[in-house]
Amino acid sequence: MLTYTLRRLLTAVPTLIFISFVIFLLLELAPGDPLADQPLTIPAEVRERMRTAMGLDEAAHVRYWKWLVQFVWVEPQVILDRWLGTSMAEGELRILSWQFRAPVFDIIWQRIPQTLTVVGIAYVVGVMIALPIGIVSAYRQYSWFDQIGTFVSMVGFSVPTFFTGVLLIVIFSVNLGWFPSIYDTTLRVTDWPSFVRQVSQMVMPVAVLALYNAAQISRFMRSSMLDNLNQDYVRTARAKGMGETTVVLVHVLRNSLIPVVTVIALGVPTIFAGAIITEQVFKVNGLGQLLITAIQANDLPMVQTLTFVFAVLIVTFNLIADILYGILDPRIRYD
Amino acid sequence: MTELAPAPAVEAALRPPRSQWRDVWDQFRSHRGALFGLLVFGSIVMFSVVGPYLWTVDPKFIAIRSRDLGMSWAHPFGTDQLGRDIFARMMAGGRVSLAVGLTAMALSILLGTLIGVTAGFFRRLDGLLMRLTDLFLALPLLPLLLVMVMLFRESLARQFGPETGIFLLIVVAIGVTSWMQTARIVRGEVLALKEREFVLAARSIGTPPRRMILRHILPNVLSPIMVSATLGIATAIITESALSFLGLGFPPDFPTWGRLLFDGVDYLQQFPERVIWPGVYISLTVLSVNFIGDGLRDALDPRIRGR
Numbered sequence: 038m039l040t041y042t043l044r045r046l047l048t049a050v051p052t053l054i055f056i057s058f059v060i061f062l063l064l065e066l067a068p069g070d071p072l073a074d075q076p077l078t079i080p081a082e083v084r085e086r087m088r089t090a091m092g093l094d095e096a097a098h099v100r101y102w103k104w105l106v107q108f109v110w111v112e113p114q115v116i117l118d119r120w121l122g123t124s125m126a127e128g129e130l131r132i133l134s135w136q137f138r139a140p141v142f143d144i145i146w147q148r149i150p151q152t153l154t155v156v157g158i159a160y161v162v163g164v165m166i167a168l169p170i171g172i173v174s175a176y177r178q179y180s181w182f183d184q185i186g187t188f189v190s191m192v193g194f195s196v197p198t199f200f201t202g203v204l205l206i207v208i209f210s211v212n213l214g215w216f217p218s219i220y221d222t223t224l225r226v227t228d229w230p231s232f233v234r235q236v237s238q239m240v241m242p243v244a245v246l247a248l249y250n251a252a253q254i255s256r257f258m259r260s261s262m263l264d265n266l267n268q269d270y271v272r273t274a275r276a277k278g279m280g281e282t283t284v285v286l287v288h289v290l291r292n293s294l295i296p297v298v299t300v301i302a303l304g305v306p307t308i309f310a311g312a313i314i315t316e317q318v319f320k321v322n323g324l325g326q327l328l329i330t331a332i333q334a335n336d337l338p339m340v341q342t343l344t345f346v347f348a349v350l351i352v353t354f355n356l357i358a359d360i361l362y363g364i365l366d367p368r369i370r371y372d
Numbered sequence: 373m374t375e376l377a378p379a380p381a382v383e384a385a386l387r388p389p390r391s392q393w394r395d396v397w398d399q400f401r402s403h404r405g406a407l408f409g410l411l412v413f414g415s416i417v418m419f420s421v422v423g424p425y426l427w428t429v430d431p432k433f434i435a436i437r438s439r440d441l442g443m444s445w446a447h448p449f450g451t452d453q454l455g456r457d458i459f460a461r462m463m464a465g466g467r468v469s470l471a472v473g474l475t476a477m478a479l480s481i482l483l484g485t486l487i488g489v490t491a492g493f494f495r496r497l498d499g500l501l502m503r504l505t506d507l508f509l510a511l512p513l514l515p516l517l518l519v520m521v522m523l524f525r526e527s528l529a530r531q532f533g534p535e536t537g538i539f540l541l542i543v544v545a546i547g548v549t550s551w552m553q554t555a556r557i558v559r560g561e562v563l564a565l566k567e568r569e570f571v572l573a574a575r576s577i578g579t580p581p582r583r584m585i586l587r588h589i590l591p592n593v594l595s596p597i598m599v600s601a602t603l604g605i606a607t608a609i610i611t612e613s614a615l616s617f618l619g620l621g622f623p624p625d626f627p628t629w630g631r632l633l634f635d636g637v638d639y640l641q642q643f644p645e646r647v648i649w650p651g652v653y654i655s656l657t658v659l660s661v662n663f664i665g666d667g668l669r670d671a672l673d674p675r676i677r678g679r
Contacts, residue, residue: 052510059511063519191405191666195659197610199617200651203637207644310514314614328515329618332522340519347512355510 042360049352054105056348057341061101064337104341107132112142136336144327144339145346151222152323156312159243163250164301170251171258171297175266176285186255193252202245202318209241216240220321242319246312250304257300261293268292295365302358306350399671406667409660416657420466431460431627452646453639458632462649465627469654472543472612472628477604479547484554485597489585491555492562502559505552513549517611520545521620538622542615546608554600561593595672602665606658613654629654 079087095103111129118124131140170190174183210218217238226232265271266289274284313325320326324343331339363369400406434456450458491501521541528537565571565588574588613630615621622628624635629650636646 052507055507056510060516060519063516064523191662192655192659195606195662196651196655197613197658199614200633200647200655203633203640203647203651207640207647211641211644306512310512313514313518314617317618329518332518332620340515344512344515344519347515348510351510351512 038360038363041363045356045359049356053345053349053352056352057105057108057345058101060341060344060348061097061104064341065097103130104132104338108342108345115140115142132338132342134331134336134339136331136334136339141339141342145324145343148322148324148327151220151321152309152312152316152325155220155239155242155316155319155321155323156246156308158239159246160250160305160308162243163247164254166247167251167254168258168297171255172262172285172290174255174259175262175293178263183259186259190252190255193248197314198245198249199314199318201248202241202315205241205245206318218319220319222322242315242321245318246308246315250308254297254301254304258293258297261296262289265289265293295362298365299358299362302354302361305354306347309347309350396671400667403667403670405663406671409663409667412656412660413664416466416653416660417470420463420470423463424460424467427460427463429457429460431456431464432625450643450645452635458646458649461627461632462629462653465629465632465650466653468539468622468626468628469609469612469630470657472539472546473605473609473657475543476546476550476608476612477601479543480551480604480608481554481597481601483547484551484600485558485590485593487551488555488558489562489589489593492559492566493581493585493589498559501555505555508549508552511549514611514614517545517549517615518618518620521615525620534623535626538626542612542621546611550604550607550611554597554604557596557600558593561596562589565589565592598672599665599669602661602668606661606665609654609661610658613650 107130111131114129115131132142133139134141134144137144170186174186177183206218209215215237218241220238220242221234224231224235224238226235271284271289274288275281279288309324312323313328315321316323316325317329328340328343330336331343452458452461487501487505491498491505524541525538528541531537532540571584571588574584579587612621612628613633616628616630617634619634622631624631632650633647633654636643636650639646
C-alpha cells in the first residue's frame, strides 16, 4: 500500500507539470494582446515599459519557468511564513494578478471561505440526503418510493443548475419574497438575526447544488446496495437469526459504502467547477466568480493559476479516492 | 388424406428468424420512460426543425412598438424587450442548440471510438493512449472550455464569420473535452472481444487489422457506443447552454436556448416566463434524451432482452 501510494504520488507530479504546461500553451497560443484595452494614446515606449513591467517581453519558456517556480516554491513559502511567522519568502516575487495588482493567492484566500461555505455545505447536505434515499430505494426495489426516487434523480441531473437556480429565484424571491436572490458576502454573523439572514441567503444556492449532487450519489448508493443485497453473506447473516436492521444497516451498508465513498471523493473537485454556474446565478463572489471575471478581464496569471488549482484538486482527490478504496476494501491489493 | 398439418415447433423453426433490431425495438418499447422520452424528443425536434416553416415570423425582426407583450394568438410566448417574437426565437434557438448537441456528440464519439479501438486493438499504443485519456480526465474541463471560448472567439469569428466561427469553436471545444468516457468503455469492450474465438478465427485466416476492426470489432462494440452517443447529446446541450448562460457562447443577436435564458435573467422580476420557456425546453430535451439512453442501454443488452 505504501509503495503504491508513493508510486502514485510520483506519477502525479509529471501529470501536474504537463497539465500546467498545457494550460500555459493554451493561453500562450491564443491571439490577443493583454494591453489591447489600454488607451491608444499611450506612447510606444511607455507601452513597451508596461509590457516589461508585466513580464511580457521575455520568451515564453522563461515566463513558464518563472510561473512554475513561483507556484511550487515561492507560494508555499508564503503560506509557511504566515503559519510559522518566519520570513522565508521575503523579497521574492509572487504571482501577480493584472487586474487587482495584488498577489493572486491573497485574492484566492479571500474568496475560498465564500465558496467553501456554500459549496461545501451543499455537498454535505447532498450526501446526507442521497445516502438514505439510496438505501431505501434499493431495499424496496421497484416500490413506489423507488420509482419516485428514480424519476426525481433523473430530473435532478437532467435539469441544469442554472435553470433550477433561476426557477428558485422566481418562486421564492420574486413571488413569495422568502429568501434574498443575491448572496451578501459582507454579512458578518455576530448575533441571532444576522445568523438567520445568513441561513436564509444560503438556502437557495445550497438547495440547488445539493439536489444536483444528491441525484447522482443516490443512484450510486442504490446500485451498490443492490449488488450486495443478494450476496451469500447476507443470507448467512439472516440465517443466523440477526435482525433485519442489523443485516441491512451494518452488514450490507458497510460493504456498499466502499464504492460510494470513492465516488464522493471523486466528486469533490467537480463541485468546485460546477459551482462556477451556481455562484454566477446567486452572485456569490467565490472562486468560480473570480475565474469568470478574470477571464473577462484577460487577467492571464489569475486564469492560469486558478485553472491549475482546479487541476491540482482533481489529481489530489483522484489519488485520495484510489487510496481510500485500497484501505477500505481488503480485497483490493495494489502491490 | 395423408397430409398432416405441420407441427407448431416445425412451423416456428421454418419461419424466417427475427432480426436483431426488431428484438431491440421490442425491448425498447417495453420501457415506458424511454418511449415517452422518444415522443418528447421527437416533438421538440419537430418544433425546431419544421416549426419555422409553419410559423414564418422572422426571429430577428425588431418591432419596437410592440415590445414586452404578453401571451396572445399573434405572439404565443409574447415578445421581448425589442419586440421580437419569442416563439420564433425559441424555434431558431432550438435549431442551434440541437445542432450543437448533435455535432459535438458526433465529434466526441468519433474521437472516443478511434482512441478506444486503437488502444484496445494495438497493444503497443495502449499505454500511451490511456495515459492521454487519464491526463484529459484530470483537466478542469469547464474552466478550460471557458478559457478556450474566450480566447479564440474573435480570431475564429473573423475567419469564418461570427456565427459559423463560434459554432465551430463551441462544437470543437465540447467534442475535444468529452471523448474520454467513450474511449474507456470502447477500449474495455475491445480488449474483451479480442480474446473471443471468432476474432481468433478471423486472425487465423489472415484478416488484415483494418478489416478486422471494421468487420469484426466495430459492429460488436456498437451498443455501448450508441448509448454513450445518446447521453453525449444531453451533455453537449447542457454544456453549450452553460457557456451561453455565462455570457461566453453565441453572440447576443444569435439565439440559442442558453442565450435566451441568459437574456431573460435581466427581466426576471417583470417577465419570469422569459426564463421559464428556454429552461423548460433545455430540461425537457436533456431529460428525454437521458430516458432514451436508459431505455437503449436495456434494449441493447442481450442479457436483459427477452425477459
